[in-house]
Amino acid sequence: MTTIAFIGLGHMGGPMAANLVKAGHQVVGFDLSPASCDQARADGASIAGSAGEAVRDADVVITMLPAGKHVLSVWTGIVSAVKPGTLLIDCSTIDVDSARRAHSLAQEQGGNLQSLDAPVSGGVGGAKAATLTFMAGGAPEAFARAEPILSQMGKKVVHCGDAGAGQAAKICNNMILGISMIGVAEAFVLAEKLGLSHQALFDVASTASGQCWSLTTYCPVPGPVPASPANNGYKPGFAAALMLKDLRLAQEAALSSGATTPLGAEAAQLYSLFAAAGHEGDDFSGIINFIRGQTKT
Ligand code: NAD
Numbered sequence: 001m002t003t004i005a006f007i008g009l010g011h012m013g014g015p016m017a018a019n020l021v022k023a024g025h026q027v028v029g030f031d032l033s034p035a036s037c038d039q040a041r042a043d044g045a046s047i048a049g050s051a052g053e054a055v056r057d058a059d060v061v062i063t064m065l066p067a068g069k070h071v072l073s074v075w076t077g078i079v080s081a082v083k084p085g086t087l088l089i090d091c092s093t094i095d096v097d098s099a100r101r102a103h104s105l106a107q108e109q110g111g112n113l114q115s116l117d118a119p120v121s122g123g124v125g126g127a128k129a130a131t132l133t134f135m136a137g138g139a140p141e142a143f144a145r146a147e148p149i150l151s152q153m154g155k156k157v158v159h160c161g162d163a164g165a166g167q168a169a170k171i172c173n174n175m176i177l178g179i180s181m182i183g184v185a186e187a188f189v190l191a192e193k194l195g196l197s198h199q200a201l202f203d204v205a206s207t208a209s210g211q212c213w214s215l216t217t218y219c220p221v222p223g224p225v226p227a228s229p230a231n232n233g234y235k236p237g238f239a240a241a242l243m244l245k246d247l248r249l250a251q252e253a254a255l256s257s258g259a260t261t262p263l264g265a266e267a268a269q270l271y272s273l274f275a276a277a278g279h280e281g282d283d284f285s286g287i288i289n290f291i292r293g294q295t296k297t
Contacts, residue, residue: 001025002149005058007051007074009036012120013064015127016091018043023152030054052081060087062147062251067245068098075102085110087145091134093119093246096164096171096253103138103163114142117163118150119170123238124284131155135173137165170253171253174246178267178284179216181243185288188221193290198223220285237283244271244280 002025006017009031021027021044029045030053031037037047055061055078065071071090082088084223088106090099097119106115116138117289126132136143145158150157158167187210191201202224206216218237220224229237247268254261274282274290 001059001061001227003028004149005030005041005048005051005054006045006063006064007031007054007061007078008064008066008070009033009040009045010064010066011124012091013062014039014043014128015124016062016064016132017045017053017167018129019130019153020149021045025149025152028054028058041081047158053117055082055086058082058086060089060146063088063090063092065090065092067092069093071102072098072105073274075105078103079109079113082111082113085113086111087114087116087142089116089118089146089150091118091120093170093249094167095249096167099137099167100164114139114145116142116146117166118146118153118157119166121170121173122154126154134158135160135166135169137161137163137167137236140170165248167249167254171246174243175250175261175264175267177214178247178271179263180212181218181220181285182267182270182287182291184210185220185285188288189292206268214285218285220288229285230288234283234286235261236281237285239280240275240282240284240286242270242282243284244275246270 004020004027004199005024006027006029009017017027017029017040027045028048029040030048030051051074063071071092071094081098090102103115106113116136117128118134118136120132120134122132130153133156134150134154136159147157160166198221219228220230222230250264251268274287279286
């Protein structure tokens with residue numbers, strides 16, 4: 001049993017913390033939202049009055065927060081409050097530069113603190129079912145210590161490299177996802193104009209060189225893949241707002257690293273228009289309706 005402080009008990013952090021309780025750890029949680037704290041208490045965690053109080057006796061600290069500014073603010077407050085040798089893991093999806101700054105905060109503090117960026121994919125369903133994929137960045141010793149704990153919240157844990165490499169893997173993967181979903185959606189819209197049925201395009205492309213996850217698992221038209229959100233009114237799934245967040249993080253990283261990502265930029269722009277048109281809460285595959293609307297003449 002390990003004493004784990006869990007800060008950020010929202011849609012993702014709440015069920016992740018609950019899985020750590022189920023695995024037999026002593027979990028001390030903290031969140032600014034009283035409702036999230038109440039749920040975590042009902043799931044078996046104890047709740048502290050502040051982040052500083054939550055981490056005081058912890059061997060491992062996990063943060064699951066909205067964005068880089070929240071992570072840096074919380075880590076700045078807790079690095080001086082933790083025990084020497086504590087392992088700090090941030091599972092939020094944040095920009096690579098902030099992730100690296102968070103590692104620096106831990107290293108500069110002294111006390112042999114260990115740190116890891118470990119964002120996830122798999123969504124709320126994966127958080128509840130403990131089937132998340134973790135992409136981790138940090139020293140090998142920090143990863144070795146974190147892996148058994150992350151495995152209790154997920155099915156796959158990959159060490160991607162040094163500080164920030166987990167966030168880098170996450171945004172590169174999700175940039176592929178955003179671009180490929182738009183590509184698949186455009187192909188279906190073109191097929192409609194050409195009189196080709198959805199099923200015929202699916203039957204060919206799903207077994208030919210157009211094959212990809214956006215087509216075979218998350219097909220943006222109803223019919224060919226019964227479990228895809230298109231069959232359920234485009235309820236998420238993976239909300240367009242989160243896709244847009246990740247595409248913007250990819251663009252920030254491209255700008256600061258000097259990478260050229262023209263399709264990533266276009267995907268960010270399209271998802272930004274889609275979200276601004278009131279579809280933030282729709283599944284990201286709903287972009288097909290937006291594209292179809294734009295191509296109507
Ligand atoms: P959420 O908004 O439901 O939860 C974030 C929680 O952080 C909230 O409960 C909020 O009260 C709390 N919080 C904010 N500032 C705080 C502070 N200073 N101290 C303590 N608590 C604070 O968000 P979520 O959906 O759980 O997502 C969390 C992270 O996981 C995000 O970075 C998101 O991009 C990432 N993510 C989400 C999904 C998803 O499907 N929801 C999937 C993969 C990754």
